[in-house]
Amino acid sequence: MAELQLSQAELDERVAILKRFRSLLEKQRAKFQEYLNVLEKQEAKIAAQDADAIIAHTELEANIIENIGSLQKVIAPMEKLYQTSKAASYNLKDAIPVQNLKEDLAKLQSQVLIQNEKNRNLLKLHIVEIKQQINEMKNPYFGKRSIYASDANLGSIIQINA
Numbered sequence: 001m002a003e004l005q006l007s008q009a010e011l012d013e014r015v016a017i018l019k020r021f022r023s024l025l026e027k028q029r030a031k032f033q034e035y036l037n038v039l040e041k042q043e044a045k046i047a048a049q050d051a052d053a054i055i056a057h058t059e060l061e062a063n064i065i066e067n068i069g070s071l072q073k074v075i076a077p078m079e080k081l082y083q084t085s086k087a088a089s090y091n092l093k094d095a096i097p098v099q100n101l102k103e104d105l106a107k108l109q110s111q112v113l114i115q116n117e118k119n120r121n122l123l124k125l126h127i128v129e130i131k132q133q134i135n136e137m138k139n140p141y142f143g144k145r146s147i148y149a150s151d152a153n154l155g156s157i158i159q160i161n162a
Contacts, residue, residue: 021075021082025101028071032108035064039115046122054123 042057 017078017082021078022101024071024075024078025105028068028075029101029104029108031064031068031071032105032112035061035068036108036112036115038064039112039119043115043119043122046119046126049126 038057038061042054042061045053045057
């Protein structure tokens, strides 16, 4: 019975909370999708051993992660407000997309973690290959006498007559 006696201001507040929470979840889902796309492209660049592209993707990845972190800082209190205000009970039709968004986010997060692990493993393999290449390199100047090295046969005393 108490639900029927909500004022218009309370209803408007609940609707606003629900809409804001849903829009934040949609933004976060878009960011996770963007992050997953970057990780997939990065995998191709790692396989192609394109160092410049890997660096660019890593910088882009760091920016996306920062944005996701910022969104998460806003979403956590908004979700508490959403749950305490009972905005979901106001209109179940609007609350269902919020639940779907949460499920999509969970799927995207798991996909991101899997892709991130793949990329890490590829990078580890790439680093091992590079270390092997460096160890196998032969320095053509190794063991040769430098023209700048001092010769032990040269005198060390200079006589100046003025």
